[in-house]
Amino acid sequence: MRCPGCDRALKGQKTTLEQPYQYVESGLDNVFLVGVTLYACQCGEELVEIPKAEQLDDVIAKVLIQKSAPLTGVEVRFLRKYAELSAKDFAKILGVSPEHLSRVENRKAQRTGAMYVLGAAADKLTRVIAHKASQDESIKEILLTLAKTSEKKASRKKARLLFEKRPRSSRWKSAA
Numbered sequence: 001m002r003c004p005g006c007d008r009a010l011k012g013q014k015t016t017l018e019q020p021y022q023y024v025e026s027g028l029d030n031v032f033l034v035g036v037t038l039y040a041c042q043c044g045e046e047l048v049e050i051p052k053a054e055q056l057d058d059v060i061a062k063v064l065i066q067k068s069a070p071l072t073g074v075e076v077r078f079l080r081k082y083a084e085l086s087a088k089d090f091a092k093i094l095g096v097s098p099e100h101l102s103r104v105e106n107r108k109a110q111r112t113g114a115m116y117v118l119g120a121a122a123d124k125l126t127r128v129i130a131h132k133a134s135q136d137e138s139i140k141e142i143l144l145t146l147a148k149t150s151e152k153k154a155s156r157k158k159a160r161l162l163f164e165k166r167p168r169s170s171r172w173k174s175a176a
């Protein structure tokens, strides 16, 4: 490997527990990697090889989804991107304004000094969406459709839910 800055030949070194690589590319501020190859040049240029980055994202997402403390702003942003949702769609799903989501993700402080955060319900919903998105896409579609319909006024009539079991079928089906 040659340095893209000064064309010196570079020797790679695996990062260790003592000197891990800070994975800033993830957008997170506290993720460090052991066992990736780091190419550091005298000119200051630094290159890193991260194999299987997608699977790494899966593992990071899993840890964030299960952490007990509330999600930080950058963690919310990581999980939103992991679920491949735009900030606009994600805000709609959570039922918050895009401005509020932006303040949360960018860790803006309120005038009191307190950080903007998602509420407990939105925090949990973020985890569910990220978890489901890693398995299938349907939850995203459902939530996006919900976000669209909730913009309309709720009807005061009680909607009838209809389920049908056809004579020759062994299963119940929702009859729309």
Ligand SMILES: [Zn+2]
Binding pocket: 003, 004, 005, 006, 007, 008, 041, 042, 043, 044, 045
């Ligand atoms: Zn260089």
